[in-house]
Amino acid sequence: MDTLELRVGLNQDYKIDATKKLNILLADFQIYYMNLRGLHWNVKGRNFFLLHEKFEELYNDTNDVIDDIAERILSLGLKPFHTFEDYSENKTIRTIKNISDGDVGISLILDNLNELLIQERDILELASENNDEGSASLMSDLISGQEKLIWMLTSYLS
Numbered sequence: 001m002d003t004l005e006l007r008v009g010l011n012q013d014y015k016i017d018a019t020k021k022l023n024i025l026l027a028d029f030q031i032y033y034m035n036l037r038g039l040h041w042n043v044k045g046r047n048f049f050l051l052h053e054k055f056e057e058l059y060n061d062t063n064d065v066i067d068d069i070a071e072r073i074l075s076l077g078l079k080p081f082h083t084f085e086d087y088s089e090n091k092t093i094r095t096i097k098n099i100s101d102g103d104v105g106i107s108l109i110l111d112n113l114n115e116l117l118i119q120e121r122d123i124l125e126l127a128s129e130n131n132d133e134g135s136a137s138l139m140s141d142l143i144s145g146q147e148k149l150i151w152m153l154t155s156y157l158s
Contacts, residue, residue, distance in 0.1 A: 019078040027090040035096035
């Protein structure tokens, strides 16, 4: 048993399984981040100023989430993905490319968020079953924030 396992108190097999899921989530958040950057750069139209600013806020928030997920993986004693190759090979969400219509961009963000929620709920369930409060808490916070964001973005499109 390694020293970190003693400090964290979680089974090594669980940590490996959880890290696999967390790394896929990390890859998807990196793609989501780049999707938001692209929307920020390319948005046009009457809502340009509003959406340009909102997309920037979202990608800044997402950058913090990426760091939290990577640090959780490190806390479990394993290594987070950190190359574009890793992200591309392991992503599950759709890449958004060359979108300038704000409403289309928001619809695509909603698709990304719904995919991320599926993964987060899966990780939350696994973490809860294994008494991994750190991962469960992180997922719970992400889910709460994304559900609120989905409500707000959906309201914007209505």
